[in-house]
């Protein structure tokens with residue numbers, strides 16, 4: 001069945017003319033109609049516009065005729081962009097984000113908006129103003145977050161691939177919990193022009209795919225310097241598929257002792273340790289390393305990310321975009337009412353925290369100090385990468401939890417990102433890929449393996465991920481939805 005294909009497999013079918021882009025799109029739409037009422041991964045789709053694009057798609061292009069799902073935080077001209085927030089209800093994007101114009105130039109069809117935590121703040125997609133997304137492996141569980149919709153639609157074969165954004169783990173963690181491949185590129189690798197900003201020193205856009213090769217293909221399309229985003233770096237963009245298939249002789253993988261801790265679910269720990277043994281069998285050398293400032297990562301992140309969010313979200317004032325309060329006595333009252341009505345509780349909590357840590361008197365005690373510790377965290381990675389080629393660890397300390405289970409405990413929710421956050425603080429790249437299952441309540445729940453790579457060494461990272469993927473069967477497992 002067509003929707004079950006990877007991007008690479010679909011391309012082969014399109015290029016041999018076994019199927020047309022329109023047939024592929026129609027098959028996908030039928031699959032969505034069958035399973036999305038249970039999964040609820042999509043917020044919106046414009047099938048008619050996608051069908052028009054499919055009719056003229058050039059299948060000789062790198063992603064010619066391939067429909068791609070887009071997290072609802074990335075602007076696609078003419079489509080809604082709500083960031084899963086009431087404050088952007090009814091907003092239609094006036095332009096394409098750079099990743100979208102690049103996908104289109106590569107022949108892809110940005111098709112459908114996926115659900116997320118409001119403004120990408122969360123780890124479960126429960127913070128969406130438009131309902132929760134369900135994990136395809138167990139519909140009573142969360143898909144992870146904040147890009148939970150993107151992960152779920154790829155895992156449920158309702159998308160061949162998707163884009164998400166990752167500020168503290170929002171691509172890797174949902175990919176782990178849904179059993180797909182999620183890549184956070186190095187800071188500066190991919191332009192954020194047209195991505196609604198959450199925390200500008202941490203945000204990156206990246207792909208969700210069914211295979212490592214597909215991840216490389218999408219990264220090929222979206223990478224590179226962009227004059228519209230001065231934080232995108234002028235680093236050369238290699239062909240990220242070029243190293244796939246090379247062996248792992250001489251590769252050193254670092255096992256950070258701070259990431260193998262008692263709080264991790266025993267089944268997650270066991271699956272990751274098995275993956276490490278598999279890497280040894282593939283010829284990699286495992287080296288114990290230390291990232292000594294790991295304990296501070298979550299605390300530092302929640303100071304820096306909230307500070308930047310409070311500044312970035314100031315633009316939602318009820319005048320320029322989306323929701324506008326009906327009646328207001330004066331301008332300040334208008335701002336207050338609009339934001340009170342438009343933002344959900346988690347977003348308000350972050351804005352208040354961020355405003356507090358930036359306020360005079362507290363700036364030095366919190367924000368400035370957090371920036372200094374961030375430098376130490378980054379240094380930990382620089383030191384580690386002098387000894388090893390990549391770092392290996394779990395992506396998430398536990399498999400997907402039940403919807404509603406953590407809702408009244410924000411601190412516990414924040415700890416879900418304990419293994420992913422430092423990667424963003426350091427600006428390095430990371431990928432999560434399936435490495436097994438945990439058996440919980442008679443259900444199989446995916447477990448993710450995280451590999452962390454040197455800045456701008458995504459080629460090497462994907463090579464290491466690919467070797468493991470190809471030596472196991474995990475990426476072929478599919479959920480039975482229902």
Ligand code: GLN
Pocket residue numbers: 120121122123145146165166167168169170171198305417
């Ligand atoms: N879960 C983290 C948070 O809530 C990370 C989110 C993200 O990467 N966008 O901030």
